[in-house]
Each structure stands twice: as C-alpha cells, then as structure tokens.
Amino acid sequence: MERRELLKMIAAATGMAFVGGEVWAAGLTTPATAGSKSSFSTSDIALLDEIAETILPKTSTPGAKDAGCGAQMAVQITDCYNATEQGWFVDGLKQLRARSQQDYKLDFMQLSKEQRHQLLVKLDAEAKARNAEIYASANDSTNSRKKSSANAGKSVADNTPHYFTLFKQLTLFVFFTSKVGATEVLRYSAIPGKYEGALPYKKGDRAWAT
Template structure:
C-alpha cells in the first residue's frame, strides 16, 4: 500500500478528507524539525489514545506501530498552523473530559473508561464535522466570488484528526502492513478474481 492508496483508504473509512493529506503525499513541509511541542509523556499519551482506537488483539495494536511518534511528525510537518493549534488544544480537552467524567486523567483511566470516553467524543466529533462542512462550503463560495476575500475555514474536530492519524500511522507501518493486512512483498501473476471468505483481511 503506497501513500496515495493509504490516504484514499483512510478518507473512505472516515468519510472525510484526510487533514494534511496533500502535504503527506508531497512529502510534507520543512518545519526545521521542531517537535519540542510534544514531550515524551505527550507521545506516550497519544500512543494510549491510538491504542484505545486500535487495540492489540490477534494482530498488533496502535502502540506496536508507534502511532504517537507518527502523530508528532505529521502534525508538526504536514498540518497547517490552525490545525496544529486545534490538535494541541484537543489533547488538553480530551484530558479535561476524562477528569470531568471519571475524576481521572486519561492516562489514569482504565481501558474500559478510555473506550467509553472516546465513544462519546467520537459522536461529538461526527456532529461537529457535519456542522463545519456547511460553514466551510460557504467560506469557499465567498472566496470564489471575491478572490480578495480571505477564507476563514474552521479546523476539524481534534478527535477526527487523532483518529485519522491513528489509522494512517497504523496501516502504513510495518506491523500494520505485514501482520494486520495480507502482505505480499513480491506479487506473482495477476489474478483478477480471488475468492473472499468473510473475515479475511485486506491485501497490503
């Protein structure tokens, strides 16, 4: 699975365009390698968020793919400034939501509590995405009618970005490609019709 296929896959799966997808396909931007906005503790925090989204089962989980480090690089190198800010603020918002709901930080919460929290936040994110889709469409119309008008687009919900990056990081990682998907490093002859059994993983 190459970058373009991965971006298409995640976009279809999420039902929305991948944030930073264009930059990812073009090799991202140079940001002087500044990743100091995320400490080792923050990367570990993102790993746990990713693991709650994609836990280890019979196949590796998000932590096996080091999605925390992947998110750090993607947000730093491929996100626009507004999206970076929304993502960083979202990390605090999620922790605050955990404290409010369970009187514990996300890292202190049990796996069951983390799952319950993320299910609720995911619903909130889907509702938010629907609301900003119309807003951003209006901003584009204004811009197209008056090119001197500055677009004032809203950033996606922070959890939408976290979820997208978890899926993208996992399915472009070695564990995701070789253990969660059916990996064929050196394909043989082309077979246009292969029987599919329910539960078979997709091909990498």
C-alpha cells in the same frame, strides 16, 4: 493499498477530508516545519499512544502500541503539519485531558480501558456532528453567497475540525502504513513481483497493504 486510497478510506471513516492530506498524498514533508523542534513531551507521546491504542486495540492482531503509534504520530505532526495544524493537535491533547477530568474526575491515563473506550465513543460522535456542521456550512457558502450578516455570524467559526478527528485520522494512517500494520494486520506482497490476475479469496480474508 495505495497512499491515496488509504486517505480516502480514512476520510470516509471520519467524515472529513484528511487534515494535511495534500502532503501525505504526495508523500512529501512540509518544508516550513521539517526538522523543527517537537511540541510534544514524553507524557504527551504516552498519551498519544494510549489514545491510539483505544482506537485500534490489540486483539488477535497487533494494536496501535505494537506499532509505536504515539511516537510516530508526534514525529509526523512535527515534521509534516503546518504551524496551525500542529496547534490543533497540541490544543486537542489539552481538551482531551480536560474532558477526562470533567467526565471522570481522572486524568485520561488513569482511566480504565472501558472508561477510555466510553470517552472516545462520545468524542467520536461529537466529532462526526462537528464535521457534518462544517460540511453543511461549506455547502451553504458555496450554494448561496447572499447571506445576511446575521446568518453569516452563525457559520462555523474558521472550520477548525474537532480534535478527535485529528487523532483518529492520524492513528489510522500511521498504523496502516507501519510495518506492523501493513504486514501483520493487512497482507503485504513485495512490489514489484509476479503478476497474478486471479487470487483466491474467502470472506474474512485480510485486506492487502500492497
């Protein structure tokens, strides 16, 4: 699977273009933040791990924690996102903790697997609604430049994506580009290799990582 193909699939799954996608598509590191000090504590990384595991839990195949997604997500955010985008992630963790307290009177780390699943399902629905709102606002702006000041005030403020979209996108990207995701969940064949124009396939076969 090509990097750009994966980015398109993630965008389709989350309803928004991959945040920082221009960096990932090129396979580059953002010079402004590369090597900068991490904004994530040990507890933040543990939280990222549990968020990722709730999104991609272990079943008959490995889950996000098996791929060490939390630690790798922290590295990717620190090294490959600009300061504004990093701020979205840091603020998103704060909002997630607050939402967990609001809905369950417990920290996210104290929730049961079922409670975590329920919370993230709610956040996913909210994120999709937010992304649809951003998309509609962008279309309105493109198709009609003549807006009254009153209508302009109703546009989506600065188009900041919902924080759960950020978590979900990066979880999917980190997992499916990890060794575990690429070789134990997807199917991996070393490149370059011999050319085979027709391969047997039956319904339910795993997708290819390469």
